[in-house]
Amino acid sequence: MSDSLSKLEKRTAYTLVLPAVLLVFAIVLFPIFANVWISFKDIELKDIRIPEPRAKKIVKSISENQSELKIIYKLRNSSLIQEIRNVQFQDKFPTNVSPVNLDPRCAFQSKKVVCNFGNWQAKYRENFEITIQNNNGEIINKKIIKSQKPILSGKADNPLLTTNFTLENFKKVFYENNFVELLLTTFYFTFFGTVGAIIFGILAAQLVNQNIQGRTYMRGILLFPYVGPVVALAYTWTLLLDPNSGTLNALLVNFNIIEQPINLLGQKYITMSILGFEFKLRLALTTVIFFEIWRYFPLAFLFILARLQAIPQSLYEAAEVDGASPIQKFIHITLPQITAIISILFMIRFIWNFNKFEDIFLLTGGASGTRTLPINVYQQGFAVSDIGMGSAVSIVIVMLLLSFMVIYFRLIGKRANEV
Amino acid sequence: MKFKSLAIFLIISSFFLTCILSIWKIMATLQGLSFTNLNITPVFLIGILLSLTFVLIGNKLNHLIKILLLSFIFSISYFYLNEASPYWYIFGVFLITLFFTNKLKKYNMQSLKEDFISEKIIFDFITLFGIVFFAFVILFPFYIMLVTSFKTQIALLVNPLDFSLDFTKSLTELFKSYFVIFETYNFGRYILISSAVSIGTVIVTLLFAIPAAYAVARLNFFGKNFLSTSILIIYMFPAIVLVIPLYTVFSQLGLRNSIFGLLIVYTATTLPVAIYMLQGYFKSIPKEIEDAGIMDGQNWFGIILKIIIPLSLPAIASVALYVFMIAWNEFLFSLMFLDSPKSFTLSRAIQYLSGDAETPRQYLMAGSVIVTLPVLFIFIYFEKYLVSGLTAGSVKE
Numbered sequence: 001m002s003d004s005l006s007k008l009e010k011r012t013a014y015t016l017v018l019p020a021v022l023l024v025f026a027i028v029l030f031p032i033f034a035n036v037w038i039s040f041k042d043i044e045l046k047d048i049r050i051p052e053p054r055a056k057k058i059v060k061s062i063s064e065n066q067s068e069l070k071i072i073y074k075l076r077n078s079s080l081i082q083e084i085r086n087v088q089f090q091d092k093f094p095t096n097v098s099p100v101n102l103d104p105r106c107a108f109q110s111k112k113v114v115c116n117f118g119n120w121q122a123k124y125r126e127n128f129e130i131t132i133q134n135n136n137g138e139i140i141n142k143k144i145i146k147s148q149k150p151i152l153s154g155k156a157d158n159p160l161l162t163t164n165f166t167l168e169n170f171k172k173v174f175y176e177n178n179f180v181e182l183l184l185t186t187f188y189f190t191f192f193g194t195v196g197a198i199i200f201g202i203l204a205a206q207l208v209n210q211n212i213q214g215r216t217y218m219r220g221i222l223l224f225p226y227v228g229p230v231v232a233l234a235y236t237w238t239l240l241l242d243p244n245s246g247t248l249n250a251l252l253v254n255f256n257i258i259e260q261p262i263n264l265l266g267q268k269y270i271t272m273s274i275l276g277f278e279f280k281l282r283l284a285l286t287t288v289i290f291f292e293i294w295r296y297f298p299l300a301f302l303f304i305l306a307r308l309q310a311i312p313q314s315l316y317e318a319a320e321v322d323g324a325s326p327i328q329k330f331i332h333i334t335l336p337q338i339t340a341i342i343s344i345l346f347m348i349r350f351i352w353n354f355n356k357f358e359d360i361f362l363l364t365g366g367a368s369g370t371r372t373l374p375i376n377v378y379q380q381g382f383a384v385s386d387i388g389m390g391s392a393v394s395i396v397i398v399m400l401l402l403s404f405m406v407i408y409f410r411l412i413g414k415r416a417n418e419v
Numbered sequence: 420m421k422f423k424s425l426a427i428f429l430i431i432s433s434f435f436l437t438c439i440l441s442i443w444k445i446m447a448t449l450q451g452l453s454f455t456n457l458n459i460t461p462v463f464l465i466g467i468l469l470s471l472t473f474v475l476i477g478n479k480l481n482h483l484i485k486i487l488l489l490s491f492i493f494s495i496s497y498f499y500l501n502e503a504s505p506y507w508y509i510f511g512v513f514l515i516t517l518f519f520t521n522k523l524k525k526y527n528m529q530s531l532k533e534d535f536i537s538e539k540i541i542f543d544f545i546t547l548f549g550i551v552f553f554a555f556v557i558l559f560p561f562y563i564m565l566v567t568s569f570k571t572q573i574a575l576l577v578n579p580l581d582f583s584l585d586f587t588k589s590l591t592e593l594f595k596s597y598f599v600i601f602e603t604y605n606f607g608r609y610i611l612i613s614s615a616v617s618i619g620t621v622i623v624t625l626l627f628a629i630p631a632a633y634a635v636a637r638l639n640f641f642g643k644n645f646l647s648t649s650i651l652i653i654y655m656f657p658a659i660v661l662v663i664p665l666y667t668v669f670s671q672l673g674l675r676n677s678i679f680g681l682l683i684v685y686t687a688t689t690l691p692v693a694i695y696m697l698q699g700y701f702k703s704i705p706k707e708i709e710d711a712g713i714m715d716g717q718n719w720f721g722i723i724l725k726i727i728i729p730l731s732l733p734a735i736a737s738v739a740l741y742v743f744m745i746a747w748n749e750f751l752f753s754l755m756f757l758d759s760p761k762s763f764t765l766s767r768a769i770q771y772l773s774g775d776a777e778t779p780r781q782y783l784m785a786g787s788v789i790v791t792l793p794v795l796f797i798f799i800y801f802e803k804y805l806v807s808g809l810t811a812g813s814v815k816e
Contacts, residue, residue, distance in 0.1 A: 006639070012719045013640035016630035020690055021646070023627060027665070027687030028653055034664035048667045160667060207549040218550065220802050224557055227798045227805075229748040231766040232787030235773060236564040239780055247563055250579040251445060255457050294556070302806065325535040326542045348655075355657030358750045362770070374659040381663050382755075394660040405655065 032398060038391035040165040045385035047159045051079030053087045053120060053152040055128075059145050068100075068133040069140050073150060075117070077124040079159070084124075087154035089115035093132060094144055100131045120154070169392035177376070186372040188282070189289055189360070190353040196293035197349055198342060201300025206330075208301075209308045219305070226298035234362035237291055241265055268369040284368035288360055292353065300345050307341045308334065347408045351401060373397050425474070427537045428526060431544045433466030436519050438548060440497075442555055443515055447508050449566075451581040454502055461500045469493050473520060477527045490516035522547065561791075568596050568788050572779035596785035604772065604782065605760070606789060613765040613790075616678055617746040620685040621739045624693050627686065628738070632697035633723050637709075647698075650691045658688065658751050666755055676759045684756070685746045692745075693738050700734035701727060737804035744794055744805075765790040 056074040073091075077084055089106070091113050093099075099108055106115035113130060134140050173179060204222055208215050225233060240248050241264045249261035262270070262283075270283040311334065319329050357374040360366060366375035373393060381390025441457050448454050469489060476485055494513040498504070530536065566582040567575070574581065584593065591598065600606045634640070635647055665684065666675070674680030704727065712722045728735065753767040763771060769786040772778050798805060 009638050010640045013634040013638035013643075016634040016638070016719070017640075017646065020627040020631035020694065023683070023687050024653065024690050027684055028656065028661060031661040031664035031668075032656065034668070035660060038664060038667070048670055050671065158671070160671075203549060204553055207546050207553065210546050212546070212550065216802075218554070219806070220799060221554060221557055223798065223802075223806075224561065224795065227744060227748075227794055228561075229750075229766055229787075229790045229794060231750055231769050232564065232791045233560065235769065235783055235787055236560045239567065239784070240560060240563055245576050245579040247449070247579060251448065254448065254455060254580060256455065323534065325538045327538055351655050352657075355659055357657075357659045361754075362750075374657065377659050377663070381666075387663055387667065390663045394663060397657070397660055401655065401657070405652070 035391045035394045043388045051082045051156040053154045066139045071130045073128040075126045077120045084120045084154040084156040087117040091150040169388045193292040193353045194349045197297040200297035204301040205304035223298045225295045230358045424531045424537045429467045432470045435544045436466040437463045449582045451583040486520040568785040596781040609765045609768040620746040623686045628693035632694045636698040636701035653691045689742045
């Protein structure tokens, strides 16, 4: 009895779970594996269509009385890299019209010209001609001839499914395009974006956790950048920071804080001197990191605030009795209580910042030294239109991510359960 | 000791006052007032004087009279120390000073002798300063977005600091950018598409997620633990690594430029979050209620439909809102999959607009306001649900 019940339970469970699992598999997991496949192929954006034979029909008169017409078919293989096998051609003609001197590859049967063109190499092109004439010497209507479209068919492999592989993409990823700088930029962006967001998150959570008026409003306002659409926010920032008529530069110049407008998003380096030491700051990257902090500290804030509110007030009261100063209270009571959530936040944000694409893309497009790995996927895949190369970069991202996750579960995974 | 805490008190309180007054001045500059100097040093010095007199007077005067009097004197001296400024500006200064002196209420010569008073002063004012700072830094871009949409490109190029609105103009003139983007740039269509995709995503996600979450929360089956951990891991996987394979497959299947294709992708990427959030809530529903349902001869589907869903409406609502916001804000996939203006979502349309350097910025900002407002309204109105959903069900951008 109970056995059949548990069987029923299992079956129900699978029916309930399966649709969701299949969908996620198809759209999320399958592409991750497909990346591995594509990354070993020499394939470009224009190659991803399955090759097909194409023909453009041009009709020309060759005699005065138009009882004879020449038809030129501009035949071509749509693919630049793959052949099409066994190409068949077929075109229909009106009654009483028949071809003259038909090409030996073709035959004329029941008002149709049928041709067998055999195999077409990649980039194959041919101007194929048929001369037709009216059997009764009457005028052939050009428009009717033109409106009839030829039918072509042929067999071609899906370029994605062929089995010629290459290591070229990975070689290019590691040896060209300055891979080290790419990694370093990604790392700076990820690390400083994460740390900044957490620091501001702690500060904001500390503030809102005090007994101040209107703290629910404050909590709401602090989350605005996180819930707003990235497109709107990124463009607002670009406007604000614009060197020519941006509000920020105009304000700074107006109040004589700077002499010349600074192109915060378009300048790779700026030379700073602090205490007589001169050093170069990655300006555009820093600006992008600030945007990142601005947009994501609310998340850290929300989690830390939730944790802070769960700390029993009695701890603070006891500390008060012992005569602890505010700083001592923060260091000895608050900080130990939030380290667990901070370490989780650090990892989550680290991974997500590492994958961040939209923000940088919208602010700088990856120019002025802000090219990170995800930006590179887009640039390789769609700007240079080298799909294989883009996939190879994706694979590098996935590998790095997996290693982060392993580290995460080793170091903090156990602690995560305690929270 | 007392002198040290007094000095700290004076410096830090005056510093705070200077900061708010500078922000006020910046905001006034953006209304077209031609200030060219923040005058930090004189303001800081009279701020110190103000705080000093405040503590020196102590309790000798009624608090209200004291702050009114001090603020009045301060505003007048501010007026003389600064560039010519209109009365509304000085009135703002007066109100700010009033607010500030009111905050000083708990400080007098006595309280400055307490233990750790300097740390407490610093904490107090850093809190105040922090709130002003955060509110300003967060709201300022939103403010600029809104006011830019009411200005014109030419006016902003002439004076990039003048955001004052001319209310003498007719309403159609004031809201011109909005009319233009609806008429010439077809934003009505994009709003419809964005709403259709987002609402569609919510419905389909819930259809898939509720049964799955129920199974994960309640039923025993092989591979359950594996499933719940993989849900978490799939969270971490970034959209950018999915883009190339999906793009190629969608191109071959003809799913690019279709709302349907976008809907599938959004559903699949939000499903893990939705399942995770829902199963947490389903687990909290007492099992006895379901047992009663089983007694009545309900099958599993009946139980989900008649017991689980009605009981977890708040959680379902919060997941729905959350998924709606993700789908509405989504940009990467709409950038990759849509290249015909016929099927643009709002985000993609704005990005397309910005691609043309000729597009005046007020149209761009009007579009941004349109895409931002619904999300902010939903967020403000349902903040409670959303915040609890965010913290309970972990997170997904």
